[in-house]
Amino acid sequence: MIMAVPTLSQRSLLGLKGMSAHELTSILDRAAYWDAHTEKQVSVLQSKFVANMFFENSTRTRFSFEMAEKRLGAEVLNFTAAASSVEKGESIYDTVRTLESMGIDAGIIRLKPAGVLQELAAKVGVPLINAGDGNNEHPTQALLDLYTMRSHFGEVKGLHVAIIGDILHSRVARSNYWALQALGAKVSFCAPDNMKAEDLPDAHYISMEEALQADVVMMLRVQLERHATGMLKSAEDYRLQYGLTEERAARMKKHAIIMHPAPVNRNVEIDDALVESAQSKIFTQMQNGVPVRMSVIERALRN
Template identity: 50%
Template sequence: MRHFVSMQDLTEQEILLLVKQADNISIHGAQPLEKQLFAANLFFEPSTRTKMSFVVAQRRLGLNVLDFMSEVSSVTKGESIYDTIRTFESIGANLIVLRHQEANIAKKLSEMIKTPIINAGDGTGEHPTQSLLDLVTIYQEFQQFRDLKVVIAGDIKHSRVARSNAYALSTLGCKVYLTGIAEWHDDSLSYPYITMDEAVETADILMLLRIQHERHQADSILNTNDYLQQFGLTVDREKRMQKHAIIMHPAPVNRNVEIEDSLVECERSRIFKQMQNGVFARMAVIQSLLNEGGNYHEKTNHKRQ
């Protein structure tokens, strides 16, 4: 693996190896890398979880972190993203973590840049490390993926998380369904749509999405109170979920819009567990790209961190 930009690039075996490597790190931790290496975190869109969990992952692996703020960088003088990345490459960055508003930009750049690039979310394109941490969370719950029914619910059309997860989950043999407002259906994803009521009653995993207000037109159709009642997860709907079913959400959460406030930390919610797994998933990706700790050996019967 030279870059980590799309879940579509990975085979079932490659995804499983990364999931198990991240789960192994969650139990045993990881040795710091032996060489002195530098990671550049280039975030052109806002982020809390992804950016900070990359920093924690990098520091745990002993990487030197080159922080970057586009608003006080030479991007403001018109420097292109390609030239910005080539600059970091020239001054010694060994790894580029990129979040950008343009869909598919990480893939395009990965074809021009030698230094490993990790896509930390590209517009409505993909968010593969979010997908990996979601997969780790599912694996910890169900110990496998085949035939699990996963319903991805909400703003499908504008969601890079939906795209990466739909690709990865179907590669792993899950049954993937979508639900949400018809205006936000995405014809490029060929998975069946069901109603929210069918979703809550039949899903093993209900994966809620954030409404991507920043990617909507000004004349958005949204009335947030109606949205919760018609398409969101209310307390009444949660009661109808299967006993073993879990709730996921990539966060940040619009409380009382996608999900009723009191459910964000309910027993079946894995939302903060997902964030915790974000560090382990990102450590596994960094190890794999930098060819350290690549020989994963499964170990069991140890407590998670």
């Protein structure tokens, strides 16, 4: 039987909205394969060129992608807008097309504006992987979150996941919202009224006390710059109302885990003592980012 060759759109990863449980599971299963792989570097993608195109800063995400690419044996080109002609007025599209013309095989892209990535993907001839676009999606972060939950609990189906914080501006919350539901988990949000997202259908909001009874308590990073816009009264006020304090953590279920997409504002959304506590999976999430991104990159580049 002749296997169908994946199309360009099937090899790209622009978001998790609409992705089937089967496809999500296949990515996680392959991540588990790479997680168990003992060799630090393999030549699976030897002679393939991958460009990390970051039009928005994120050292941690870029390093995770670069580690994944190099472990697979790919040649890596790192591009940052601060040191590029984009600062001089070149469009994002022109930059991507320029790198495509030079012969890259895939592009990892992080953008501030939402919606631009879908337009780019329709115009270029190489697979693109979303490393975060505005407040739209951050698919590989959600995938590593799913992988972390599955590794700990055995499966995602049936879990209650509470996501706490600025849902309105969170691409992490959105990707997790779509993917967790596809795999059979219950997703609840907890947020101040001015940080709730109206664009998510059937989103279920609960109190902080209810959120503490979830199987997974996922804290979102507080964007402290929103002090200037009046969305946050103060970091301390936020901590008192929506922070995971030691006192609140003591009321969590014994089997529950704490998650956070990082970087962490210690003693704001989560107390310092909890970041590396026994229930915390924050650094485990970071560790899991590499095999998950290896799976996604391999999916993009192996026909």
